[in-house]
Amino acid sequence: MGYRLSKIYTRTGDQGETGLGDGRRVPKDHPRIEAIGEVDMLNSQLGLLLAGLAEHGLVELSEVLEPCQHRLFDLGGELAMPSYQALNQAEVGRLEAAIDRWNDELGPLKNFILPSGSALVAQAHVCRAQARSAERRCQQLNALEPLEGVGLAYINRLSDLLFVAARIIGRRQGVAEVLWQAAEKPQG
Known part of the structure; x- marks a missing residue:
């Protein structure tokens, strides 16, 4: 594979536009660029989660989540090049299978939970x-x-998988789920 980037800065975006993979130029606040940016942010956050999983030896979870970083990069490519198709239904099925497997272990959720309990769960x-x-x-x-x-x-x-992953991480760490407690209704 040849070099993908020979130069990091091009100065072509200094006026508030950026180029798509199909050659079009769009404003940096175009919905397509917003979507690409959000997917990129998710990929970065997922990288942080994977680093934590590695530190805690949670290999099974890493094996399920690591491919998601690559697929998010594929999704970014699809967003940048509208005619490009990389993702397929098998990947959606892979996520569903992991959700089902982890949910079977967890059992039904009986209350809302907070994004808390440990740094990895959060x-x-x-x-x-x-x-x-x-x-x-x-x-x-x-x-x-x-x-x-x-x-x-x-x-x-993937968002569903990450919810179930948070719960499974807590279980693997021996951390109790933090249940939501509704505010008391005001008197009067």
């Missing part, structure tokens, strides 16, 4: 929240420029 929830944000940006783009392929389903399922 980081998994940061990733989940970022996945939802990326999904919203992709949906906004889809309303303007319909997206092809399974990218929307993938990002939706």
Whole structure:
């Protein structure tokens, strides 16, 4: 494989536009660029979670989540080059299988839980929240420029996986889930 980037700065974006993979130039606040940015942020947050999982020896979770970084890069490519399709239904199915496997171990959720308990649990929830944000940006783009392929389903399922991953991380760490406690209703 040849060099992908020979120069890091090009100065072509200094006036508030950026180039897409298909050669188009769009404003840096275009919904497509917003979606790409949110997916990139999720990928970075997921990298932080994976580093924590490695430090704590949670190999099984890493094996499920590590490929997601690559698939998020693929999704970014699809967003940058609208005619490019990298994701497939098998990847969505892989996420669903992991969700089902972990959910069977966890059992039903009986109350709302807070994104808390340990740093790793909280980081998994940061990733989940970022996945939802990326999904919203992709949906906004889809309303303007319909997206092809399974990218929307993938990002939706990934947020579900990250929620279940947060719970499984807590279980593996022996950390109790922090249950939401509703505020007392004001008297009067």
